[in-house]
Amino acid sequence: GENVEQHPSTLSVQEGDSAVIKCTYSDSASNYFPWYKQELGKRPQLIIDIRSNVGEKKDQRIAVTLNKTAKHFSLHITETQPEDSAVYFCAASPPNFGNEKLTFGTGTRLTIIP
Amino acid sequence: DSGVTQTPKHLITATGQRVTLRCSPRSGDLSVYWYQQSLDQGLQFLIQYYNGEERAKGNILERFSAQQFPDLHSELNLSSLELGDSALYFCASSARVRTSESPLHFGNGTRLTVT
Numbered sequence: 001g002e003n004v005e006q007h008p009s010t011l012s013v014q015e016g017d018s019a020v021i022k023c024t025y026s027d028s029a030s031n032y033f034p035w036y037k038q039e040l041g042k043r044p045q046l047i048i049d050i051r052s053n054v055g056e057k058k059d060q061r062i063a064v065t066l067n068k069t070a071k072h073f074s075l076h077i078t079e080t081q082p083e084d085s086a087v088y089f090c091a092a093s094p095p096n097f098g099n100e101k102l103t104f105g106t107g108t109r110l111t112i113i114p
Numbered sequence: 115d116s117g118v119t120q121t122p123k124h125l126i127t128a129t130g131q132r133v134t135l136r137c138s139p140r141s142g143d144l145s146v147y148w149y150q151q152s153l154d155q156g157l158q159f160l161i162q163y164y165n166g167e168e169r170a171k172g173n174i175l176e177r178f179s180a181q182q183f184p185d186l187h188s189e190l191n192l193s194s195l196e197l198g199d200s201a202l203y204f205c206a207s208s209a210r211v212r213t214s215e216s217p218l219h220f221g222n223g224t225r226l227t228v229t
Contacts, residue, residue: 043222
């Protein structure tokens with residue numbers, strides 16, 4: 001089955017700086033890669049996703065890049081703000097299965113230092 | 115508010131006992147997923163139902179079972195509870211089974227503590 005590894009497990013950055021979280025996946029057939037944000041004590045929420053037919057996707061301060069050859073994808077957060085502090089989970093899914101066979105990474109706890 | 119309702123919010127019980135966690139999906143969503151999140155761990159997929167039928171199984175223990183009812187709400191039954199079952203259990207729903215166009219919408223979770 002799919003295996004998703006996520007690094008780093010914890011990350012602290014100064015407010016205003018950029019943060020990058022990286023994930024690798026094992027199944028070369030995977031083609032859907034969402035990112036979820038979980039604030040302390042709250043539920044995970046989808047913040048951005050990317051499909052394998054594109055290499056990059058942006059949404060305001062958040063971007064995700066995908067390297068299919070290397071089987072890794074990354075979340076980039078620019079101009080970080082205190083409200084970005086949360087645990088971020090990457091995930092991967094094989095073709096035609098969408099959420100049905102979503103495998104999550106172990107999460108990255110991001111702390112923004114004011 | 116995601117529209118996914120989970121009850122109860124907290125549950126404290128003793129080892130060996132049995133509990134039932136309940137989930138009501140967003141209106142119109144046919145798929146329900148159950149995840150387990152242990153302390154400082156990721157989201158472990160347990161099981162998925164689509165329109166009343168089991169669709170996919172993850173690392174769900176034999177002591178655990180689930181079902182989805184005709185009104186689409188779902189219940190996760192945990193029996194012979196062990197200390198290691200203490201975790202946050204999330205339910206999520208989505209509109210379609212096999213499309214990335216339909217993201218997962220998570221409930222607020224049920225925190226289970228086994229003493």
